[in-house]
Amino acid sequence: MTAEPAASELVEDLNSAIASLTAAGAPFSWTVQPVNGVGVRVYDSAVADMRAVWEMSAPYGDKDYLVYGDERYSYAEAHARVRALAHHLRTKHGAGPGTRVAISMRNYPEWVLSHWAAISVGAAVVGMNAWWTRPEMEFALNDCEPVALIVDGERLETLDPARGGVPLVVTRHHGDLPEGAVRWDAVADPATAPDALPEAAIDPDDDALIFYTSGTTGFPKGAQLTHRAVVHNLMNMLFLGASTDSARARRLARARTPEPPPEAPPLVALLPVPLFHVTGCNCVLHPVTLAGGCLVQMYRWDASEALRIVERESVTAFTGVPAMTREMLQHPDWERTNTSSLRSMGNGGAPVSTDLVQRVDDRLPQGHPGIGYGLTETAGIATAVSSEFCVANPASVGPLMPCMEAKVVDGDGATLDAGHRGELLLRGPNVMKGYLNRPDATAEAIVDGWFRTGDIAEIDADGWIHIRDRIKDLVIRGGENIHCSEVENAIYELDEVAEAAVFGLPDERLGEEVAAAVVLVAGAQLDEAALAEHLRGRLARFKHPRHVWFLDEPLPRNANGKFLKRDLRERFASTL
Numbered sequence: 247m248t249a250e251p252a253a254s255e256l257v258e259d260l261n262s263a264i265a266s267l268t269a270a271g272a273p274f275s276w277t278v279q280p281v282n283g284v285g286v287r288v289y290d291s292a293v294a295d296m297r298a299v300w301e302m303s304a305p306y307g308d309k310d311y312l313v314y315g316d317e318r319y320s321y322a323e324a325h326a327r328v329r330a331l332a333h334h335l336r337t338k339h340g341a342g343p344g345t346r347v348a349i350s351m352r353n354y355p356e357w358v359l360s361h362w363a364a365i366s367v368g369a370a371v372v373g374m375n376a377w378w379t380r381p382e383m384e385f386a387l388n389d390c391e392p393v394a395l396i397v398d399g400e401r402l403e404t405l406d407p408a409r410g411g412v413p414l415v416v417t418r419h420h421g422d423l424p425e426g427a428v429r430w431d432a433v434a435d436p437a438t439a440p441d442a443l444p445e446a447a448i449d450p451d452d453d454a455l456i457f458y459t460s461g462t463t464g465f466p467k468g469a470q471l472t473h474r475a476v477v478h479n480l481m482n483m484l485f486l487g488a489s490t491d492s493a494r495a496r497r498l499a500r501a502r503t504p505e506p507p508p509e510a511p512p513l514v515a516l517l518p519v520p521l522f523h524v525t526g527c528n529c530v531l532h533p534v535t536l537a538g539g540c541l542v543q544m545y546r547w548d549a550s551e552a553l554r555i556v557e558r559e560s561v562t563a564f565t566g567v568p569a570m571t572r573e574m575l576q577h578p579d580w581e582r583t584n585t586s587s588l589r590s591m592g593n594g595g596a597p598v599s600t601d602l603v604q605r606v607d608d609r610l611p612q613g614h615p616g617i618g619y620g621l622t623e624t625a626g627i628a629t630a631v632s633s634e635f636c637v638a639n640p641a642s643v644g645p646l647m648p649c650m651e652a653k654v655v656d657g658d659g660a661t662l663d664a665g666h667r668g669e670l671l672l673r674g675p676n677v678m679k680g681y682l683n684r685p686d687a688t689a690e691a692i693v694d695g696w697f698r699t700g701d702i703a704e705i706d707a708d709g710w711i712h713i714r715d716r717i718k719d720l721v722i723r724g725g726e727n728i729h730c731s732e733v734e735n736a737i738y739e740l741d742e743v744a745e746a747a748v749f750g751l752p753d754e755r756l757g758e759e760v761a762a763a764v765v766l767v768a769g770a771q772l773d774e775a776a777l778a779e780h781l782r783g784r785l786a787r788f789k790h791p792r793h794v795w796f797l798d799e800p801l802p803r804n805a806n807g808k809f810l811k812r813d814l815r816e817r818f819a820s821t822l
């Protein structure tokens with residue numbers, strides 16, 4: 247039996263593959279070019295804009311592109327509808343470079359097709375959070391001033407009468423329309439589609455997408471993501487697959503494995519996260535489209551429904567936040583469901599505990615786990631690692647994408663050496679242009695081209711990134727810094743735990759104390775004493791939660807699946 251390679255060997259294999267793929271003349275070679283006045287690494291083979299990406303998918307023709315319930319759209323029908331809608335947006339609303347088209351709806355097929363229509367004429371797509379209240383919707387519309395709003399029936403009811411005269415294209419609504427509004431099906435009719443998209447002169451540094459950050463206080467900020475930024479994130483996604491395959495080939499060659507790996511099945515991706523965030527749009531929709539894959543959409547997240555879809559559609563790829571992956575693996579239907587088609591379960595958008603990486607690897611005999619790290623402001627992933635390379639280094643979010651640069655700085659902004667913790671700063675062509683209408687916030691977030699992530703990290707000797715916590719997610723207890731993710735990882739080692747969130751609560755003597763809210767797997771038993779016994783020896787005593795609540799309902803989350811610790815703090819602080 248061949249011994250499993252050591253983690254250090256796998257790191258060496260992956261780093262060697264990265265060097266080979268980015269060498270001069272290689273598929274992911276790069277040169278430094280000025281972008282917004284700063285020299286950054288630009289891929290030599292990157293296309294100029296996202297319109298080109300969409301046009302590259304036309305040859306897929308009759309292949310399934312979008313699946314939603316019993317609805318199915320081929321690439322050919324999708325392109326016809328996009329052409330029709332693009333001409334409507336251009337001729338009726340003047341959509342083009344320098345303008346914006348807002349989309350406010352659930353993850354319907356119309357979201358995807360509206361996105362491609364607007365982005366292909368050069369208008370920036372504004373992804374509005376489908377969970378927003380009327381004041382939040384009104385704020386975003388006043389902030390971005392779209393030439394049109396494409397909206398579903400639910401959001402229309404929330405919005406009216408706050409729509410303020412914005413021209414409406416309405417879908418999934420069977421009642422009377424407001425004056426001047428048109429139905430999506432009428433203006434995206436494939437039977438009336440012209441043979442080509444409208445002409446558009448798109449600059450790589452024009453806005454392609456505007457996604458609003460889920461700010462912890464006040465109204466959110468709209469991150470302006472350019473065509474160059476979004477294209478480079480797509481290139482990064484391609485690089486992740488290419489570097490993993492190349493590194494594995496090196497490993498197998500060294501081990502003299504006689505048989506090549508089996509051919510990968512057709513890509514069928516389940517989309518459980520919102521399209522109005524970079525994970526769903528940039529990291530799932532875009533690469534699936536470029537690859538000619540099939541994207542299966544859900545009305546809302548439900549683990550049992552996700553499992554049914556995996557079996558029915560032979561889903562090969564799942565990308566969600568860690569809580570979603572954990573819910574699927576722990577669901578009683580997992581053992582009764584045929585999940586053999588799954589080749590990957592990727593996680594991002596929130597810290598990934600090390601135990602979850604191993605659980606995915608154990609439950610997918612033909613598949614593998616993956617971790618991605620990035621932010622809205624970086625248009626998607628800044629680092630990522632997959633497969634056996636992820637399993638070997640589960641505490642790391644992987645190496646940087648080739649077009650990115652990173653450094654860790656102390657409180658005075660001085661760069662720290664490898665192995666030291668500080669704030670992570672990122673620079674690259676996929677960093678946002680800025681926050682819409684917020685020059686003050688932009689200047690605070692981006693300094694000399696370096697984006698301040700607000701995350702505590704360290705870069706190891708191999709150049710791999712380790713995210714330790716959010717700066718604002720520290721518990722400072724009697725002068726000791728406690729990283730919430732470290733405590734959460736220890737709690738998640740218990741099979742009884744379905745969800746866990748650790749946060750700080752005020753303490754008169756120590757300033758803050760560690761608190762935890764825990765949700766158990768159905769039928770499981772665990773009390774505070776058993777939890778304390780589990781943590782003994784795993785964590786220093788001062789890191790143990792002083793306050794623990796076992797909840798019967800799921801932890802509160804935002805639209806992207808992240809736990810709302812602020813809500814938990816407010817809820818439980820009043821009980822002390």
